[in-house]
Amino acid sequence: MFALKRRTRGEAVFDGVNVLLMLAICFVTIYPVWYVLVNSLNSGQDAMRGGIYWLPRAFTLDNYAAVVDNPGIVTAMGITVAKTLVGTVLHVFFTAMVAYAFSRRELIGRNLYMILGTVTMIFNGGLIPTFLLIRDLQLLDNFFVYIIPAMFSFFDLIIFVSFFRELPQGLEEAAKIDGANDLVLFLRVVIPVSLPVVATIALFHGVWQWNDYFAGVIYITQNTELQPIQTFLYRVVAQNDTSRMVTAAAGGITKSVTSNSVKMATMVVTTLPIVLAYPFLQRYFVKGLMIGSIKG
Structure with a gap:
C-alpha cells in the first residue's frame, strides 16, 4: 500500500489559483460565442432594447x-x-x-x-x-x-x-x-x-x-x-x-x-x-x- 502524499497549504492554494485562472480563461473564450448564439435566437427588434446576455428573451428562428x-x-x-x-x-x-x-x-x-x-x-x-x-x-x-x-x-x-x-x-x-x-x-x-x-x-x-x-x-x-x-x-x-x-x-x-x-x-x-x-x-x-x- 502506498500512502497518499498530503498536500501542503501552498500546493492547495496554487491548485486553487490554477483552477480559477482556467475557469476565467474558459469564460472569456466561450462567452462571446454564447452571446452570438443567444442573440441569433432572439427577435431582432427585441434585441435592440439590449439586456440580452445569457438566454433569449423573445425566442425566434x-x-x-x-x-x-x-x-x-x-x-x-x-x-x-x-x-x-x-x-x-x-x-x-x-x-x-x-x-x-x-x-x-x-x-x-x-x-x-x-x-x-x-x-x-x-x-x-x-x-x-x-x-x-x-x-x-x-x-x-x-x-x-x-x-x-x-x-x-x-x-x-x-x-x-x-x-x-x-x-x-x-x-x-x-x-x-x-x-x-x-x-x-x-x-x-x-x-x-x-x-x-x-x-x-x-x-x-x-x-x-x-x-x-x-x-x-x-x-x-x-x-x-x-x-x-x-x-x-x-x-x-x-x-x-x-x-x-x-x-x-x-x-x-x-x-x-x-x-x-x-x-x-x-x-x-x-x-x-x-x-x-x-x-x-x-x-x-x-x-x-x-x-x-x-x-x-
Whole structure:
C-alpha cells in the first residue's frame, strides 16, 4: 500500500489559483460565442432594447430563416465544401509526393533544398508580388485560386518526411524485388501504410481551407458567386451587407428581423460545422504534432 502524499497549504492554494485562472480563461473564450448564439435566437427588434446576455428573451428562428432563404449563402457554402474537398485531396497528394522524394537519402542536393524550404517558412514575397503573380497566372476570379497556390506546404512536408523516414526499409526492398518502380512504390506501398499522417495533414489543411476567407477577399473581385462562406461572412459583418436579407425577411417572414440579428445568425451558420467537427478531430491535431518526435 502506498500512502497518499498530503498536500501542503501552498500546493492547495496554487491548485486553487490554477483552477480559477482556467475557469476565467474558459469564460472569456466561450462567452462571446454564447452571446452570438443567444442573440441569433432572439427577435431582432427585441434585441435592440439590449439586456440580452445569457438566454433569449423573445425566442425566434426567423433570423436563420432569413439566412437560409438567401441564395448567396447557399452558393458560398457549396464553394467552401468544394474547395475544401478538392484542395485537401490535391494538397495531401502533392505534398506527400514531394516529401517522399525529400525522405530519400540518395536525393542530390537534399540538404540545400531543406534550407531553401525552411527559409520560405520564415520569409515570403509579400501581398503585392503574390497578387501580381496570381493575376499573371490568370487565376483572379477563378475557382482554382483556392487550389493551386495551396497545393504545397513546407511545414506539412516536414511532418511527412519525419513519418516516411521511420518506415521499415524492408517494405521498399520487397517491393523493388517484385519489380516496383518509385511511383508504384509510393502509391501502393508508402501511402497505404502512411494513413495516420495522411489523415493528420488532411485535417490540418481541411480546417484551414474551411476557415480561409482572405483568398476570397483579395482574389475574387468581380464574380461574387465564387466567394466561400467565410468571405461571405466577412462581407456581411465588415461591410454591413445585410440589406437584401433583411428586406426579404421583412417581406416573407416577419418584421422582427434586423440587420444585426441576421449578422449573428450568419456567424453561427458559417462557423457551426467546423465547431461541431473540431472536438472529434482534435486528437488528430495532437497526433500530427507528435509524429516523428518519438521513435521506438
